[in-house]
Amino acid sequence: MALLEIKNLHAKVAVAGGREILKGVNLTVNAGEVHALMGRNGCGKSTLFQVIAGRETYEVTQGSITYEGKDLLEMSAEERAREGVFLAFQSPVEIPGVSTDYFLKAAVNEVRKHHGEPELDAMQFLKLFKEKRELLEIDASFTRRAVNEGFSGGEKKRNEVFQMAVMNPNLGLLDETDSGLDVDALKTVAKGINTLHQQDAHRALLVVTHQERLLKSIVPDFVHVMVEGRIIESGGKELALRVEQRGYAGIEAEVRQGA
Template sequence: MPVLEIKNLHAKVAGTDKLILKGVDLVMEKGQIHAIMGKNGSGKSTLCQVIAGRETYEVTEGDIIFNGQSILEMSPEERAREGVFLAFQYPVEIPGVSTSYFLKAAVNSIRKHRGEPELDAVQFIKLVKEKQKMLGIQESFMNRAVNEGFSGGEKKRNEVFQLAVINPLLGLLDETDSGLDIDALKVVAEGINKLHEQDAERSWLVVTHYQRLLNYIVPDVVHVMIDGRIVKTGDKALALELEEKGYDWVERESLAGV
């Protein structure tokens, strides 16, 4: 059974006629890494947000089957509790709320949903320390307000750290590489690779504009998205081809109906 199956997905900006996704089809098997590449405005970030349940978008046609069930009618928090995790392109800052409190609330709401006992403070700290050690993250992180005053790199690392603690079935990485210098990019990619090695069941959907992230995170499948549709699918060689030749040739191919 695929972990994620997207069928003819159409979505628009809620309350408008602005259609952004115009029939997306995608199938991901468990444990796979898929990359979606495309120019700005092609709809790849929207796809991530729609999968995560953002209500600023309205699905007008098609379906999203996650882990065997349609999630279209689910709220964002229900999807998260079922195992969808979105690592944001622009993580928000929440002054006044510590990362520690925030993450504990998240973990426990998910455990409750799964019928597992909630973690107490000691168990939670143990979990956090284990993940921090694995990702090489400083402990002071936890006592700081969520993302407040963090650099771009710190915010993205915090997203990966949150993912590690929450332990989802599917990680959606929305332009995780944007705004990172090469060193920060490496650190973030290493974290994702460690998580991938550690749990072969988890799947990843990596959305990116540039090929450079894919030097560090090697995808099983690469999709190209143009104007709200996936127009080409291939293996990692496709990413290199895009890097070399740009997107125009795919666009021409797709218009020519190849």
């Protein structure tokens, strides 16, 4: 059974007369796999992630998403998270007055309750947070601050990966986690993501990126190119290199010729 199976997914902005953004996406992700999703700005990559995560501002008009054999579209956003779907946002919101520590404790315990596991106590959290902070080379003061408030672009991305490390999901959706990072920060974040991947052979990652650079650090098993709400080409890691060399227009032209 595939971890995630998306079939002919159509989605539009959930207002009367809203624009259709996803126009028949098909994608299968098995446990343990790393998939990269590439495409121009506005092609629907982020929308796909938001729809998988349960954003209600989009309406699915056709198709299905199955996660571990269950109908994901029937679940609320929080249920999906508790079932192990994690979205690292492209532009995470700032939440003044709520520290990362506090809300992550609530989040982790919600997930544990969902699975009938005992809640973690303060000491267990300290240990868990410390371990994950070290993985991402972040300072303790970082997570005591209000979520993303006054963070630089790079700090916000690091915080997303830190949260993913703490939440320990089955499926990580990383939306342009590499953008806004300098070379060193990119290395740290990539190392963190790789470690998370290696720690759990079942964990799958779906990564949106514009840069082949990231894919040198996080080597994908599959690469997909998305154009206008559809995946038009899939391949191995060499597809990323083809995108780098020929551009999306080149790939589009090749696909058209082939078809």
